[in-house]
Amino acid sequence: MKWFPVSLKRSRSNRKMPEFAELTPEHRAELESIVGKENVSSTQEDLDKHAIDESPLDPHPPTLVVKPGSTSEVSRVLKLANENMIPVTPQGSRTGLSGASHPIHAGIALSLERMNRIIEIDEDNLMAVMEPGVLISDAHEAIAKHGLYYPPDPGQESGSVGGNISTNAGGMRAMKYGVTRDFINGLEVVLASGEVIEMGGKNIKDSTGYSLIDLIIGSEGTLGVVTKATLRLIPQFKYTALIYAPFKSTIDAANTVREIVRQKIMPFGLEYMTQHTVLTVEKYLERKLPDNSHPAYLIVAVEANTKEELERQLETAGEICLDMGAVDAYIADTAQRQNQIWEARKAVFDAYLAMYTLDEADICIPRSKIPEYVERAEAIGEKYGVLLAPVGHAGDGNLHYNIIKLDETPEEEWPELMESALSDLIDMSHEMGGTASGEHGLGYTKRHYLVREVGSTQVELMKGIKAVFDPKGILNPSKVWV
Numbered sequence: 001m002k003w004f005p006v007s008l009k010r011s012r013s014n015r016k017m018p019e020f021a022e023l024t025p026e027h028r029a030e031l032e033s034i035v036g037k038e039n040v041s042s043t044q045e046d047l048d049k050h051a052i053d054e055s056p057l058d059p060h061p062p063t064l065v066v067k068p069g070s071t072s073e074v075s076r077v078l079k080l081a082n083e084n085m086i087p088v089t090p091q092g093s094r095t096g097l098s099g100a101s102h103p104i105h106a107g108i109a110l111s112l113e114r115m116n117r118i119i120e121i122d123e124d125n126l127m128a129v130m131e132p133g134v135l136i137s138d139a140h141e142a143i144a145k146h147g148l149y150y151p152p153d154p155g156q157e158s159g160s161v162g163g164n165i166s167t168n169a170g171g172m173r174a175m176k177y178g179v180t181r182d183f184i185n186g187l188e189v190v191l192a193s194g195e196v197i198e199m200g201g202k203n204i205k206d207s208t209g210y211s212l213i214d215l216i217i218g219s220e221g222t223l224g225v226v227t228k229a230t231l232r233l234i235p236q237f238k239y240t241a242l243i244y245a246p247f248k249s250t251i252d253a254a255n256t257v258r259e260i261v262r263q264k265i266m267p268f269g270l271e272y273m274t275q276h277t278v279l280t281v282e283k284y285l286e287r288k289l290p291d292n293s294h295p296a297y298l299i300v301a302v303e304a305n306t307k308e309e310l311e312r313q314l315e316t317a318g319e320i321c322l323d324m325g326a327v328d329a330y331i332a333d334t335a336q337r338q339n340q341i342w343e344a345r346k347a348v349f350d351a352y353l354a355m356y357t358l359d360e361a362d363i364c365i366p367r368s369k370i371p372e373y374v375e376r377a378e379a380i381g382e383k384y385g386v387l388l389a390p391v392g393h394a395g396d397g398n399l400h401y402n403i404i405k406l407d408e409t410p411e412e413e414w415p416e417l418m419e420s421a422l423s424d425l426i427d428m429s430h431e432m433g434g435t436a437s438g439e440h441g442l443g444y445t446k447r448h449y450l451v452r453e454v455g456s457t458q459v460e461l462m463k464g465i466k467a468v469f470d471p472k473g474i475l476n477p478s479k480v481w482v
């Protein structure tokens with residue numbers, strides 16, 4: 001698909017960007033001497049691969065793909081780039097959904113994929129230390145072998161630890177545990193100048209000075225490159241189970257989210273899907289879920305250390321669902337059945353991407369407002385003639401709205417319709433005290449919504465912080481704000 005978000009076009013004229021230099025053969029030779037010849041590439045295949053993420057933005061190929069293997073290599077690459085005004089775009093697995101890892105100004109795509117070592121799982125301090133290129137699925141697997149648990153669980157398992165930190169990724173378990181920020185205890189970061197700094201570590205408490213670590217988390221590669229992370233862990237629960245509940249109406253399902261919270265049940269996952277989503281994912285995976293004939297569905301996932309406690313939670317959550325309008329409550333208590341439901345839930349976005357032209361609103365609102373949001377959003381879909389498929393983390397208020405092109409909509413009208421619907425959805429979230437991005441970040445495609453949400457004073461504070469960390473502006477330019 002070829003399009004530019006409408007508002008970006010509008011804002012291009014007043015963009016003040018530093019003058020970047022072109023990479024020369026001499027720069028390339030120096031980069032090769034730092035990371036090894038085999039880790040600097042300009043093959044068409046590599047440039048194409050590193051030009052995109054999972055957002056619908058047009059590709060932005062870098063001039064060179066550079067893959068460092070250590071902190072000192074990252075440091076030397078950044079020093080070279082900084083001295084020569086070469087833009088650098090840090091990249092994890094490029095599964096982001098807002099164009100944050102697109103090398104908008106070409107230059108160096110700094111891929112952290114070779115830095116994928118799990119350095120330590122420290123059972124005494126309940127911490128894991130690892131490099132940024134470790135895939136989050138590999139991190140979870142290695143940690144689970146020690147009977148431990150790293151709660152942040154974004155739907156895309158091939159995302160990297162560094163990417164998760166840099167977007168402050170959320171995911172399925174945020175309702176109970178919070179997001180990536182809540183589980184990062186220490187970071188090693190290379191600044192634009194090449195200087196390496198260590199923040200935090202294994203101390204549970206730390207009130208010493210400003211929390212720079214919190215600035216780096218969620219900064220989308222604009223303040224520094226994460227080269228090592230210390231993750232907080234908790235003991236793993238012995239038992240988990242989930243309920244798959246079909247509802248007679250979308251509003252009943254949305255109201256049930258509020259009721260479950262009110263009744264003080266704290267599921268670790270509370271996900272919402274409509275029938276459109278269930279049918280789409282069934283078609284994509286070529287298998288059936290327990291029910292596909294009702295307007296809306298909730299997945300309510302609970303965990304406990306005894307079977308009795310697990311059953312108590314299942315019973316209470318099941319009764320709430322039935323009282324609130326669920327037509328049934330299918331219980332999955334074996335690992336196999338739970339995996340079938342989670343696999344389907346995690347495949348939703350890939351299914352939509354495979355079958356439709358779309359973009360996604362990543363809004364987050366106070367969860368008590370979900371029924372009102374679901375009801376009012378329908379009118380936005382009708383106003384612009386787009387299909388809205390809400391799906392996601394209802395338990396924490398982060399209900400993603402897939403904005404889908406109808407077959408009859410002409411290609412040329414789609415970008416404007418999509419952006420208008422997105423804009424209205426975001427405005428509506430603001431009216432309800434919500435935010436434009438709950439977990440994906442603003443990156444490139446959503447950056448023009450920042451000022452609308454936080455106002456110019458806060459944007460100027462952010463620009464001041466950027467200027468201190470990266471005075472020449474070489475790190476991931478044109479991201480987060482316009």
Ligand SMILES: Cc1cc2nc3c(=O)[nH]c(=O)nc-3n(C[C@H](O)[C@H](O)[C@H](O)COP(=O)(O)OP(=O)(O)OC[C@H]3O[C@@H](n4cnc5c(N)ncnc54)[C@H](O)[C@@H]3O)c2cc1C
Pocket residue numbers: 053054089090091092093094095096097100101112132153154155156158159160161162163164165166167168169170171172219220221222224225226227346349350439440476
């Ligand atoms: C099907 C699907 C489902 C998804 N589900 C979720 C979900 O449930 N929750 C969620 O939060 N996200 C979700 N995402 C979005 C995406 O997976 C996350 O944003 C993820 O954190 C991106 O990680 P990545 O390694 O792919 O990073 P990239 O896309 O490569 O980069 C993302 C940003 O991080 C920066 N970055 C990457 N590594 C570093 C580093 N070491 N140092 C500094 N900056 C760095 C990049 O410059 C960029 O700004 C989903 C995506 C898909 C395709």
